[in-house]
Ligand SMILES: Nc1ncnc2c1ncn2[C@@H]1O[C@H](COP(=O)(O)OP(=O)(O)OP(=O)(O)O)[C@@H](O)[C@H]1O
């Protein structure tokens with residue numbers, strides 16, 4: 001593995017580096033993931049009626065929206081975990097439902113919102129499973145697999161718990177193990193559904209910084225669902241705001257996030273001011289009560 005992939009925590013040259021690089025590295029191939037007129041649902045009515053969505057290659061896309069608006073449903077369809085009732089998802093122009101599963105798994109990795117681990121599995125074994133798409137019938141496990149797993153554990157701060165059972169971990173530890181597994185898959189497109197839920201604030205920033213590193217240094221395409229609007233504005237090159245199964249705004253956070261949008265998406269009054277650290281929009285909610 002090239003050393004650039006190894007986790008690094010060098011002293012920053014300035015107190016805070018720009019978090020949304022103007023010129024992220026170009027992806028090695030087009031990595032164009034696109035949903036065309038998607039109609040998505042489960043048993044009853046459609047959740048998503050007619051959604052066209054592009055995940056821009058080589059960028060960090062963040063999806064935001066109220067609970068139950070269809071973010072996870074959309075992400076799952078883009079990763080072929082959910083079959084569309086109508087429309088299609090294409091990767092580089094080819095319908096993903098026609099691609100062999102293992103081939104697709106080398107291109108798109110997804111960390112679902114509520115993944116489930118086999119009972120009793122250890123951290124190391126779970127992360128090793130991320131390498132499955134890379135294994136050949138004639139050669140099961142390679143030094144490269146070993147290196148990538150070690151890197152993924154290190155990058156997520158889970159190396160020291162590698163021998164523990166996943167179901168004995170805290171919520172935040174478990175979340176980082178799942179992120180390690182997704183990283184071990186080494187896909188050009190990485191989708192993560194609320195990866196920072198359960199994480200303390202330090203680990204939230206670590207995970208998002210790691211995504212920036214993967215994007216900048218390797219040109220990986222990242223699509224992530226976040227509930228923290230301020231972190232979404234800091235880390236997204238491209239922000240997609242959803243409401244009731246539709247995209248109601250998308251673009252660079254500074255161009256689209258304002259008090260009207262926050263109210264339209266969340267039904268919440270707020271003040272939007274510049275984040276003093278990143279200068280990106282910072283949403284300060286106005287509740288009904290103050291302590292004083
Ligand atoms: N497996 C399922 N079976 C039936 N309905 C489902 C299923 N998963 C989700 N839904 C429904 O689809 C709608 C959209 O859910 P989805 O999980 O996409 O929302 P979300 O935007 O990710 O919300 P959250 O922020 O709470 O994660 C909800 O009404 C939900 O109840």
Ligand SMILES: [Mg+2]
Nearest residue numbers: 071072113193
């Ligand atoms: Mg969800």
